[in-house]
Amino acid sequence: MPKSLPSHASVVVIGGGIMGCSTLYHLAKMGVSDAILLERNKLTSGTTWHSAAQVRALRHSRNLTRMIQYSVDLYSQLEQETGQNVGWIQKGSLSIATTPDRLTHVKRQESLAHAYGIDATSISAAEAKERWPLMNTDDVLGAVWSPDDGRVSPSDVCAALIKGAKNRGAKVFENTGVTGILTKNGKITGVETSQGTVMCDAVAICAGLWSREVAGMAKAEAPLQPCEHFYLLTKPIDGITGNMPTLSDHDSHLYIRDDSGGLLVGCFEPMGKAIDPAILDESFEFGLLAEDWDHFEPMMMNALHRLPALETAEVKMLLNGPESFTPDGTFMLGEASETKGLFYGCGMNSVGMASGGGAGMNLAHCIVHGHTAYDLGETDAKRFAPVYNRIEHLMARAPEILGTHYEIAYPGRQLKTARDLKRLPLDAQYRKAGAVMTQTYGWERPQYFGASNPPAMTFGKPDWFENVKLEVMAAHEKAAIFDASPFGKIEVQGPDAEAFLQYVCAGNMGKAPGSVMYTAILNSRGTYESDITAQRIAPDHYRLFVGTNAIKRDLSWFTRHSEGYDVTLTDSTEDYAVLGLMGPEAARIARDVGAPELNDIGYFKVGPAHIAGKHVRAMRMSYVGEAGWEITCKTENVGVIYDALTKAGATPAGLFAQTSMRVEKGFCAMGHELDSDTTPIEARMDGMCKKTIDYIGKTAVDQRREEGAKARVITLVLEDETAVPLGHEPIYLNGDIIGHTTTTAFGYRIGKPIALGYVHIDQPDGIAVELDIAREMYKGRLMVGPAFDPKGERMRKAQR
Template sequence: MSNQLPSHAQVVIIGGGIVGCSTAYHLVEMGWKDVVLLERKRISSGTSWAAAGLLGQLWSTSPLTKLAKYGADLYAGLEAKTGQPTGYKRNGSLRVSRTQARRSEYQRALGMARAFGIKMEEISMEEAKKLFPVMQTDDLTGAWYQPDDGVTNPEDTTQALAKGARMGGATIIENIKVLDIKLENDTVKGVKTDQGEIQCEYVVNCAGMWGREVGKMVGVSLPLVAAEHMHMTTEPIEGVYKEMPYLRDMDGYIYIKEEMGGLLMGGFEPMAKTWGVKGIPDNFEYTQLDEDWDQMDLFIQNAIIRCPAFEETGVTNLTTVPESFTPDTSYLLGEAPGVKNFFVGCGMNSVGITSAGGAGMALATWIVQGYPDEDLWPVDVRRYNKWQNNLKYIEERVNVESVGNLYADHFPFKQPTSSRDVLKTPIHDRLKDLGACFGVVSGWERANWFAPEGVEPKYEYSWERQNWFDFSAREHMNIRENVGIYDLTSMGKFLMQGKDAEKVLQTVCANDVAQPVGKVVYTQMLNERGGIEADITVTKMEEDKFFIVTAGATTTRDFDWIKRHTPKDAHATLTDVTWSYTMLGVMGPKSRDLLSKITDEDLSNDAFPFATAKEIYAGFATAYAVRMSFVGELGWELYIPTPFAQGIFDELMKAGEEFNVKMCGLHAVDSLRLEKGYRHWSSDISPDDTPYEAGLGFAVKLDKDDFIGKAALVKQKEEGIKKKLVIFTIDDPEPLIYHDEPIYRNGEIAGENTHGSYAHVSGHSIGMVYLSNREGIRDEWIMDGKYEIEVENKRYPITIHLKAPYDPQGKSIKA
């Protein structure tokens, strides 16, 4: 292993844990030989060495599942390729449930497994005991077996990846400390170490729990902090055998696997302990933390319930080490916002071993070809805002929830309880007084539903109809039949200004934004493959001034996308003005009547048609009124300068008494938009889907000058599409759906639900699915099939809709 720091490399990887070594391995596999990996101590000596080495393949989304499956297959062949033993075994895994709620979760996971091509089956207690003889099953409500899961030795696997990287030409230098990263024009240029400087074109931050500090070197927000994680091993136990599958008992917070004839047991506790928040010692290397048997007691008590042998068997070792966690318990991957060629792969949330193979491959692919092969939004580093790098915010969330959330019930709509009330809209307290129950998206407190008088605005979670279902249905119907107001201040809002602003936007947008002042354009921003990178509206406020609105969760990502595609010499300035405006949606058949009470603006169809915008007087103030709708009804989005927000809101509510106006939560907005067939980025449309496939071809203008993705769309239009997004409703009004439930066509899996809600007008669950046909997708072929959806291991007939079930002609929004 070289100790000589070269003067130049194409790529410098910071961190010699399993993610860093996997990234180096894959870069050389893809033909990039000029790769240097820098490790502060020795390979695998940070946290990788102490992991349990469990390799689970089923994740919450199809792309992440593919990455996990890829990693398991990679580890299976590493020893043969490198000569370095890895300890890999494909011995399978068991998961068990103690409650009916957990049983519902796993029955839904069973459907996801089928949709994602992962082997999983529910088995009897007798079969479970045969696979795991030392397990007690009397208190269980179910057991599931995944035969292709496995285990590996973490340090040996890391060393095998490192050896493979060196065999391919990479240089690995140990005992070297990175001090700084050099930038020019917000682009990576080199790395400064305690042994000199190295110039490079790319830097990859795989520094694990040091990753946040490395991110600060280039001004990038990487919200992570270390927390203690512990597992213990026992003396040999009768009945334990070498190829025994590992076990997850999430209701008991624990996992158990065979280890040297005994058992290794660890877990993820509801209240964790952060570590190293004020700094990690320089001499940290293969370091174990002080034992804390009090913290371990919860795991031990649950282990005894599951495997009574724990009570009488001697403990051989207790390992306590820190591992990095993020506020939302998903890792950080991809090119960081604001800095070109600075990539991130860290914050692994105790799933670094199972994730590293796929994460390293995805990072290498992203670097080499300029984009990833999979939609990686759930782990995209751009999902965080800069302020979320606040240590108080991260530490509270990790202590109270992030660690425990790995094994907590994964109920739909579950909201965090810690690090709350940080980012509130100007009318937050008014909404609270009206009974709002708040959720969080990208740090924003948002009213998800409103409790009537006498009802506590608090979630009661389940997999069935939750306590807010009927309240949200009323909000939904009030917008359909009357008028409602919702607060979507969290929407990202940008100003693009300058004499080249229109030219830049014409390049990044698929639709034609060269419109008269006051015109609103719905458009997508595409990648070179024609895939949808963002779903936005662009309003021409003045000849050289455009107002851009996007989703709150993607604000950082979309701002970064536009900035990266704005030429350096362009006379165009992009400014994030999200916090400068409150956004209130006033929607429903009586919205014109209500707004007319607080403004003297002519709101008639002739004077203020659909897809136009004006600055209007409202109450005692002004607002920018945009006649658009995400709920499929007549209405206006009011963008109100923050100091005016409370006053205009009060005027709306006072005038609205005449029309029985009601506040509407964002659960209702979601059900309303699905009923109308409106797409949502990251759920229904992604970088892997084109506008033609997603049914958004109306927002593409091929006759305008060149734009990003145009060539791919021209080719696709000539050749025809092979997949298409369609809407479906479940014939039975009872089942509820959320995401990724498998859809069957003529008895064969044809896709999965992109996102589900409830269509309250018709009284059925509703969702969307991409249907594919290699021969080309046609409406006749689609409607010729017989379709079903699987919910908790039961199939229900569904009806496919080629147009929105509600108001398919769009008459309401143009009334």
């Protein structure tokens, strides 16, 4: 190892586990030859060394799956590149089902695998036993076999990555603890260590269990929490010869594989055990926690049922090693919102070895190029509200997240811990109306109303089907209220407000005060960073409305691009409430509540009024395809306004109704149809980015327009009214996969299940296709444009 720290390094990687080693390797491979890695103790001494090291490719999204496929490719070729054996064993994985819903779940996984190009096949219980003879299959209903999955030796993989990094000039410093992170004007400038100070341009926090603490040195937030994680190791037993596939018995919360002729039996129990961070101090090197047989006993009973040979096996140890978990079960990757040049690669949620190769590549790509190699918005650390970083919330949430690893992925499933962190101003009224809540960015938001019991978890027709139908029909036939208060709000003020927004927005932001604009926010590649609605209140004042969980991300984006413009940006999210009043009776209700002037506001215009004597600003637009306004008011006034609207005949509607109506209208949404892999050309929103003046992404969009789209968004209407698509299902044409769904719903106004999605064929309008839902094929037809009111006449109709 080098003896002394350099005075400067382009990038400092903090942490010598799989994420740190992979990030350093890929930085060096991308030409950052002066990058260094700092490890407080020894490489892999945190959690990496005791990882069970399963590498299973399939994940819930295309790009997370793609990322692990990269890991598989990387691990399989590292030995050839470096001469270091990584212990890559590719014996496949077997996922069994012992309940009907689990069988549906694994068949949905098989469908996803086909959509993502992964080899996966449904097999019978008898075939599963052939692959795992020691398994009791009396209660097994079926299984899915994935032959390309495998496992590695964690320490050997890290050794190979470090060797590859050093061969390209990178350096590693063990026994070098970080004591401080230096910043100036919101940018990284250096790192203080136990061995001296290194000035640098960027820092990558890959410190595993300690990443939250390290981020705090830069006054940044990295919400993660360590929990105990258990696996049992036995001495050799009869029946295990050579290597076997990984066996997943998720109904029993277990994963199982051979280990040195014996068994490794690990679990993700329904509720884990959080660890006091103070226990994991700087002396915790290659450390383990105390065995806890009482806690493990229910899992042991499940294991004895599945593997009768365990009854006579001799136990080596019950390993209890800490792992870190985030508030939503997905890791953090990318640049922090608080500090430019501060990057995260942490909170791996026990999938560090599987994800590490691809995640390290993407983190290095982000540092070098300013963005990940492909869209990984679901891992963006800016997705977490500050409230999630509180230790009491992390201690409550992380044990539940550990348990969700093996839960059945039911639609509408909700977490139970760390709830009610942020309540809407109308929370009491909504709960009185029987609202079932979901949590977004800490906010509790109504999914639907009129519930007398918690919703049952099912893959079939949901028990809230009729509740949501009533809400949709209220908006379609009378009037409904949709609460958009949690949407982020950013005030853009100053003499350069128009010039600034013309540069950062693809749409024309130069319209007169009183105008409303919907616009894409693009990056230099011409793909989506966000989409927003903006009100021009005055020549020097705009109010931007951004997604609920996008406020930190979008405010950071705008702030970093405002340099050189005389503007101020202010987060006003909690100052204002927003109610969408939608439906054919909205005009009558406006008159009844003392605001007839609302009916004079033109489409995509905004104007002032008073409802029940309270000042509001209403914009005439619709996210649900019915005529109405989104009404903004001071938060303290929304209760009076809501009471007036409901007394005049409007009824509350939730997110499920809104999604159903959005999909019927073919409106795209960030994180579903829109992401950083997609341009407005693919999203069929070319017409909204044709202004002649320059804006971020204009050159790339113009080029894509000339080249043509790689895929385009479509609407898919299914024939079978009983079909229940959930999203990400593959779309087939003549036996070939041509695309996939993104957002799905039941379209109550058209009376059919409906989806938005992308297909890779020309002229898809009217084409008959099939949709694979848990390996059952459902007939449908593609449409270009909305399935409901394609000309938009209802929402543009003059209000009277």
